Amino acid sequence: MEIIISILAGILFATAIYNLLQKQLLRIIIGTVLLSHGAHLFILTMGELKRAKPPILIEGIKDYVDPLPQALILTSIVISFGITSLLLVLTYRAIKENKTDDMAQLRGEEHEYE
């Protein structure tokens, strides 16, 4: 199953990147969301997907799944959420200011940087 989840995560990466390479901002942001999902699945897989007990100590049971990746994912999920929210507001404002959501038109002209 680890191999299958790795493939799934890889597909998430691929679709995410395909969306990132588009011009419309909404697609690009959806791309970043998929990217985080892919990363989190990879972290989970790296801790082995044994169906042992969840990492909550119960007397007499020795076999638990690896708790560390779970802790790392939790940190990462929260951080991703923060960035995604910021990115959303940022995009919203940028689209309003620049009056387009097409990255191809958001290249910028030389004189604007003076």
Add this chain to the structure above:
Amino acid sequence: MSMSNLAVLPIIIPLISGIILAFFHKKVTVSRWLTRILTISNLGLVSYIAWIVFTDGAVILETGGWEAPYGIILVADPLAITLVLTTNIIATACAFYAPHSMNIKEETHYFYAFFFFLITGVSGAFLTGDLFNLFVFFEVLLMASYALIVLGGGKVQLRESIKYVLINLFSSVLFVTAVAFLYSVVGTVNMAHIAERVQEVEQKGILTTIAVLLFFVFATKAALFPLYYWMPKSYIVPNPVISGLFGALLTKVGIYSILRVFSLIFVYKLDLTHQAFIWFAGLSMVFGIIGALSTSNIKLIVAYNIIPAIGFIIMGIGVFNQDAISGAVYYLVHDMIIKCALFLLVGTIAYVAGTSDLRKFSGLIHYYPVLGWLLFVSAFILAGIPPFSGFIGKLLLLKGALTNDEIVIVVLGLLSSLLILYSIMKIFIQGFWGEKDESFVKKPTKGLVGPIVFLLAFSVILGIGAEFIYPSIDTISSYLLDPEVYIDSVLKE
């Protein structure tokens, strides 16, 4: 070596400062004074810690009392503390520059809070001994930088910041994934522990691939060829003081990470990884300088000049001998200071000239002789002309490279030094020399010049006073070339 809570202070103090200033955001005068006092006292404290580190060895803290490698370890080793010290020097200069260059609106929109959060993230990234924690600190400093880059909220700023956020977001995701891969192989995220285990298996199998993945993550942040495209334009859109902070700190955290990871952990496939670094170094020099020569926008000239400097440092890491690593560290410290100074300087010039387009102003020296001469000296500092700081770094780097028979990169390095000089001297010749424009209205530069002089003074001291600085740098490079010391100090009490 000693265990002490001191190691956490350079992170916690800016954090608390940031929180305090978030509350005081509406009171501009209070914010300004608090910021000045806090940066100076933090600088004093960090100097004290640095003194301890260089006399007694690394200061280590196991956070929460969890012993290594299980808890998160902070390691104030000579390299980390030197960079934290440099960071605080820059922070102090910027704290004094900011009130004069920003408008009240920008200041009240939490500038000072974000400023301290940025310092928190940068210091944390330098001090942490845990790879995942490094990721977290990257996010702290990036999040603060996202907030800073949009400050002011102009059209161009918003547009460039989207690109900036997206590229950094991608490399962060890649970072955390790579950490996971590494964890799977070595079963730990503590850097010393990783180093020990990678050494045990001699970096076999998939490890080098993961190392290269990490390299690209850091190289994107460090703005190395060919991953720097996001950098130049996004660095010039915010206020000069923010450009100064970014130019001095952000890319340098990336290069620091490369230096740390590829001197401590992945040092068993030198002829593959480190040899490739030299290629990246050469290409960064060439393309960075081409960029700097391509434009007449003075801010962009300085922004592009970040890239060849990164090239010089990565060349030192690639060559990987005592001289080269000393040179890389020297150059790193030098470049942090001079880049900040230059961004502040061209920011001031663009402000007084009313434009950053070099074709649109000239003869400024008649009105601003001090700015002109500061720029003149900066050009030589940046190009590595003796007796300034760039020279010592460059000398060591080139000496190291020649010891390893890397003649091509040396030739490139020398040529790029000439063109770096040219790119900045162009600003002096075209912008400052020339006829006096009688109709010019002089704008006050009160408070803008002091911080620049302060930074340049450090550059001069780093060069002329190399005798006092060099032994410390030598200590750092010996330390970096002998990973056992780091591993032992963290893992074996």
Add this chain to the structure above:
Amino acid sequence: MIFTVLIPLLLACFVPLISKIKDKIHTGIFVFFIPLAIFLYYIQFVGSDFTTVNQTVDWIPALGINFDFYLDGLSLLFVLLISGIGALVVLYSIYYLGKGERLGHFYVYLLMFMSAMLGVVLSDNIFVLYTFWELTSISSFLLIGYWHFNERSRYGALKSMLITVFGGLSMFGAFILLSVITGTTSIQSMIEQKDIILNSTYLPFILVLLLLGAFTKSAQFPFHIWLPDAMEAPTPVSAYLHSATMVKAGLFLVARFSPIFSGYEWFFIIVSIVGIVTLCWGSYMAVRQTDLKAILAFSTISQLGMIMAMLGFGTEIAVYAAVFHILNHATFKGSLFMVAGIVDHETGTRDIRKLGGLLNFMPMTATLALFGTFSMAGVPLPFFNGFYSKELFFDSSIDLTAGISGFADFLVQVIPYLAVFGSIFTFVYSMYFFFGVFGGKKQFNLLPKKPHEAPIGMLISPIVLVLGVIIIGLFPNLVNGTFLAHAADAIKGAVTADQHIKFWHGWDSPAFMMSLIVVGIGTILTFTRKKWAGVYRFLPGKLSLFKFYDIVLDKLNSVSNGVTKQYMTGSLRLYVAIILGTTLTLTFITMGATDGFTIQFNNLSDVRIIDLSVVLIMIVAAVGTIFARHNVAIILIAGVVGYGVAVLFVIYRAPDLALTQLVIETVSVVLFLLCFYHMPKLRKRDETKRSKAVNIVISVGFGALMTIIGISAHSSKWFDSIANYFIETSYKLGGGHNIVNVILVDMRGFDTLFEITVLGIAALAIFSLIKLKKNKEAD
């Protein structure tokens, strides 16, 4: 010694203060005493019993960079020139530059240069030498750009800096190589270890890099092009830097290192050829110039070439003639520059076509010019010092012995002819200069000012120099044993100190015959100059090195602009594509090179239908985002993936994660809908076929890369995870049953603290973004 080097620099700091009182006293009067004092200090060393003097002051001993000063015959010669001519030039400048000029700046730069130049010739430490070397370039840059409101001054300043700093950097490269090979930074110790250097594989590099430094500084062909443009500097500067001292630093460098290289055949070949070509080209081009200072500039180029050639010959007589000519050239060329300055000052022009017939109006100046030009031409009379060194040059050119290779042999054959050729043109431009200005018809209607003799103050310095010309001419042995021999000795070692300079060698002396040929043909060419001047249309014709520089500089800017525009398009897609493409390619290559891929099928968890169906749904949803055509649709489809992740968390025993993921996914979807409900409609993906193909390759490639690394990493679990420790101690030390929670709040509480910080900053940033917008709308 260190004081003499640093004093000008230190005192330069006070010049701006002194210049404040310029209304009363000219700043130059104070400055004059500085070089004079230095000159008087060093004159005490002159004498036949001279011995070398060493002095060391530590600077950066850790890197072997110290002020190791070393005074031998060669440096003594230069030190006397620098301070002596320096004093005369300052004296001259007092009358040349009015009080209206920015005198403070001028003298600061000049003193800076003086220190730098003294430092160059006295340093035994290569890196200190390099430091001073670059400082001479910098001060020269500032002096050329002194009248920076002139476009030509700015142009000349930049040009000289680019070329000389280029040379400086390549010399620096040679120095690093030398120090790496020999392990020392002292030139004298290097000379002792010359065998190591001569046997090094880097020898060609060292030689070429070092000579580039020397050739650029001494304006040798083809790097001479900066010198004529440097004539935009005030004339005292031209006399001092660009004739007597700085341009001779290159000669000094070659002389200094020739004890190491003198036996090396390529040293002979390169230095002799470059020198002799420079001699010929410089003198040939000088005749074509119309600006007095341009004539002198090319003449300087040519004379420097001649000295360079002699240093290349490396024979005893050649080396001796070289140092002799360094001295002589400083005297007659220095005086000629001052003459040119006087003419410019008194007539308002330096254009030789407008000048003429000034002999009666400026008799004193004309006399000075006569001695200067005739000495330069090498006219065989005993009161022209130039003749002696010129004749020694001829002597040395025929004295050469055949080299080892055929090419060196050939060179030995042609050098005498080229020497005569160059000298003929030297004669022609000397006469052209003198008679063009002072002879011929007067045409005062062309002059901006009515000419009259210069004030006496302006004449003092050239008079002193011309006296030098005459005295050395009449009594050459006055300078011979006292310091010229020591100088030659320093270069060549054991030069016979009693080398006796004679005026008359007899009719049958070949050098004398060569001199006669030069004077004969030279006279004919002088009179017929207008008839053969058409030759310049063929050579150089349109081949101009000056234009070449302009084109290179222009191209440097335009090509870099072109290249940068190619990729710095501001297009996010391109940025992402390049970053990903590079990462992808090189990571794959690494994996191949290190045999990174492994896959193991044991110890995997079972594949179950329920897991598979979740996975399949997620894949479909993920791919679906690409094809979605509606705002709400794409957000919801992406949401499916998110919830799928949550389900997987449940399946794989991560209850906390599942909960968090569910909450966050829900909030995210709501946020997305809020933001994008009112946003522009999702359009069809518009991509060209080509960009579509690139996108697919990159995205699929990257996905595959991650999967492959993931599988390999998972298949390479070589160590026990530190997680076991967490399981063991969670309750004992952390006091909690939920291990993940204990890790988050305790073991890795530091992470959590800063994760919250990130969230806090994000909230603050969002808040400030929204508030900023409100403020804007309120404005």
